[in-house]
Amino acid sequence: MTNSPYRIIDTPSKLETFAAEIAGSKTISVDMEADSMHHFKERVCLIQMAANGKKALIDAIALSDMSPVKPLFSDPDIEKIFHGADYDIRSLHRYFQIEVSHLFDTQVAAMWAGDRETGLEAALRTRVGVSITKKYQKKDWSMRPLPPEMLDYAISDVGHLVDLSQSLKRDLRRMGRLEWVLEECEAVSRVRRSEKEPGPLFAGVKGAGRLKPRSLAALESLLKFRKSAAKKKDRPLFKIISDRRLLEIARAMPGDMKRLKALNALSPRQTAMHGKEILRRLERVRKADPSDYPAPAKRKPRRRRSRRAASRMEALKAWRDRKAGELALPQGLVCGKKIMAAVAEADPSGPGDLEKIPGMRPWRRREFGPEILSALEKV
Numbered sequence: 001m002t003n004s005p006y007r008i009i010d011t012p013s014k015l016e017t018f019a020a021e022i023a024g025s026k027t028i029s030v031d032m033e034a035d036s037m038h039h040f041k042e043r044v045c046l047i048q049m050a051a052n053g054k055k056a057l058i059d060a061i062a063l064s065d066m067s068p069v070k071p072l073f074s075d076p077d078i079e080k081i082f083h084g085a086d087y088d089i090r091s092l093h094r095y096f097q098i099e100v101s102h103l104f105d106t107q108v109a110a111m112w113a114g115d116r117e118t119g120l121e122a123a124l125r126t127r128v129g130v131s132i133t134k135k136y137q138k139k140d141w142s143m144r145p146l147p148p149e150m151l152d153y154a155i156s157d158v159g160h161l162v163d164l165s166q167s168l169k170r171d172l173r174r175m176g177r178l179e180w181v182l183e184e185c186e187a188v189s190r191v192r193r194s195e196k197e198p199g200p201l202f203a204g205v206k207g208a209g210r211l212k213p214r215s216l217a218a219l220e221s222l223l224k225f226r227k228s229a230a231k232k233k234d235r236p237l238f239k240i241i242s243d244r245r246l247l248e249i250a251r252a253m254p255g256d257m258k259r260l261k262a263l264n265a266l267s268p269r270q271t272a273m274h275g276k277e278i279l280r281r282l283e284r285v286r287k288a289d290p291s292d293y294p295a296p297a298k299r300k301p302r303r304r305r306s307r308r309a310a311s312r313m314e315a316l317k318a319w320r321d322r323k324a325g326e327l328a329l330p331q332g333l334v335c336g337k338k339i340m341a342a343v344a345e346a347d348p349s350g351p352g353d354l355e356k357i358p359g360m361r362p363w364r365r366r367e368f369g370p371e372i373l374s375a376l377e378k379v
Contacts, residue, residue, distance in 0.1 A: 005055070006055035006056060006057060006151075006155045007054075007055070007056050007057070008056070008057050008059065008151070009056050009057065009058040009059060009063070010059040010062040010063065011062070011063075012063065012065065012068075015058065015063060015066070015068045015069065016068045018049075018054070018056050018058075018068075018069075019068035019069045019071075019072060020068075021052070021054055022049070022051035022052055022054055022072065023071075023072065024052075025051035025052050025072075025078055026078065026079065027051065027078065027079040027080075027081055027162055027165075028049055028050070028051040028072060028078055028079070028080050028081070029048075029049065029050040029051070029080075029081045029082075029158040029159070029161035029162060030047070030048065030049055030080055030081065030082050030088070030158065031047075031048040031082070031083070031088075031154070031157045031158050031161075032044060032046065032047050032048065032087075032088045032091065032092070033045050033046040033048075033141040033154055034091065034141065035140055035141050035142040036236065037138050037140070037236060038140040038142065038235075038236065039140075039142065039234050039235070039236065040230050040231050040233075040234050040235060040236065040237075043060070043061065043095070043142060044060040044091050044092075044095050044096075045059075045060055045061055045141035045142050046058065046059065046060055046141055046146075046154055047060050047066075047092075048154050048155055048157070048158045049069070049158065050155075050158040050159055050161070050162075055155050055158065055159060057151060057154055057155055059144075060095075060096075061142060061144065064096075066096040066098060069098075070096075070097075070098055070099075073092070073098050073099065073100045073101070074098075074099050074100070074101050075101065075102070076101045076102050077102070078102060079102050079103075079104055080100055080101075080102060080103050080104070081104050081106060081161040081162060081164075081165050082103065082104075082105050082106070082161075083105065083106045083107050083120045083123070083157070083161060083164070084105070084107040084120070085100075085103060085105040085107075085108075085185075085188050085189075086188055086191055089103070089188060089189060089191050090191055090192060090193040091193075093192055093193070094192075094193045099189075100189045101189060102189075103185045103186065103188060103189040104165055104181075104182075104185055105184075105185045105188055106120075106123060106161060106164050106165050106168060107119075107120070107123070108181060108184050108185055108188060109165070109168040109169070109172060109181045109185075110123050110127075110168060111329075111330075111333060112172065112177050112180055112181045112184070112329070112333070113168055113171045113172055113175070113177070114175075114327075114328050114329055115127075120132070120157060121133075121134055123164055124160050124164060127163075127164055127167040127168070128160055128163045128164050128167065130160050132156055132157065132160075133153070135153065136149070136150050136153045136154075141154075179363055180363045180364075180367070183361050183362060183363045184361070187361065199297070200220055200294050200297065201220055201223035201224060201227065202216060202219050202220050202223060202294070202297070203297040205219065205223070205243045205246075205247060206243070207247055208247065208297070209296055209297060211247075211250060211251060213290065213293040213294075213296075214253070214285060214286075214290070214293060215250045215251050215253060216250070216293065216294055216296060217285045217288065217292070217293040217294055218249075218250040218253060218281070218282055218285045219246060219247060219250035220294050221281045221282075221284070221285055222241075222246045222249060222250060222278060222281060223246060225274075225277060225278070225281055226240045226241055226246065229274070240274075241266065241270060241274065245265045245266060248263060248265040249263065249265050249266075249278060249282075252265075253282055253285075253286070254279070254282065255279075255282070255283075255286075256279065257271075257275055257276075257279065260275055260278065260279060261275075305341075305344065305345070308347070308379070309344045309345055309347070310344075311379045312343070312344040312347060312376055312379050313340060313341065313344040315375045315376060315378060315379050316335070316340040316343060316344060316372065316375060316376070317340065318375070319371060319372065319375040320334055320335045320340065323335075323368070323371070334368075335364070335368065335372075336359065338358075338359060339357065339358070339359045339360060339364075342357050342358055342359070342360075343357055343360070343372065343376075347376065348372075348373065348376070349373075350373070351365065351369055351373075354369050354372070354373075
């Protein structure tokens with residue numbers, strides 16, 4: 001629970017008033033609640049904002065137009081503090097066309113500060129001395145009206161983000177890593193949701209590529225059925241039947257209810273609700289002309305490294321592992337596999353070449369560039 005007063009913003013006029021009140025703020029703390037665990041199509045349900053001692057819960061279901069606060073998010077002179085901003089940034093842009101500048105992500109900062117636990121609950125406990133509960137994190141935030149305890153939970157996080165960010169900045173300055181984090185946060189502020197390319201549903205299921213053609217056709221049919229059922233019931237796909245269970249059924253191709261039940265792929269309730277339709281679809285696949293079976297999704301051919309590139313990769317890994325030990329940071333944080341692979345292929349000979357490497361941000365070139373080039377020279 002939080003003792004700080006807050007207001008609920010559920011009309012355009014209230015949103016305009018709140019936006020005007022916090023327009024001169026130096027920092028705005030932001031959090032968000034969505035309903036992806038409960039509905040077929042996810043929605044942003046609540047946007048929590050705090051600035052200048054004022055706190056608000058913006059009802060994103062009642063208000064689809066966020067125009068009054070858009071300038072605040074895009075203003076480079078106002079710092080926006082989030083924790084674990086990736087999903088929120090994508091959602092704000094997707095649903096409200098909101099662009100965020102001058103982002104400070106406290107989870108990113110905690111990772112670079114070397115904190116063992118970077119979740120918000122742990123970060124607030126260890127750095128601010130505040131205990132919060134994540135009791136309502138997976139609740140259905142689309143319900144209206146929201147009970148007072150959920151409203152209190154929603155606003156509690158943003159009230160502590162400024163203190164958390166200040167604690168992290170002090171440590172990062174001392175470590176000489178604050179500029180690193182600011183560049184990483186700037187990159188997070190540009191992430192966008194990638195739209196799925198049209199194609200078979202099985203293309204998004206792990207393990208589908210190993211199925212035989214008939215089972216692949218069965219899986220595609222079952223996935224279409226699940227999507228239709230989820231849409232009709234307004235439930236998330238995984239709450240109808242999971243990918244893994246559908247994959248098991250498609251691989252086994254049971255011919256009757258007894259065999260379907262023997263698989264133990266479905267709960268008794270799922271079997272009662274969907275068993276007959278699943279068996280009907282499997283039977284149609286059996287009777288179909290094999291020429292109508294879907295073609296397997298094409299995999300991108302893996303590019304084989306040359307011996308020299310492989311040697312460079314090993315040298316980079318050895319350097320990265322040593323550096324991670326020196327900095328007491330996870331290896332992947334110091335230099336990820338994709339960046340190292342790109343460097344190994346490019347074989348840069350100077351600082352200018354490093355600028356062309358995807359993901360090689362300016363801070364990484366400044367701090368690690370000479371060491372990376374030195375490691376490559378020894379190959």
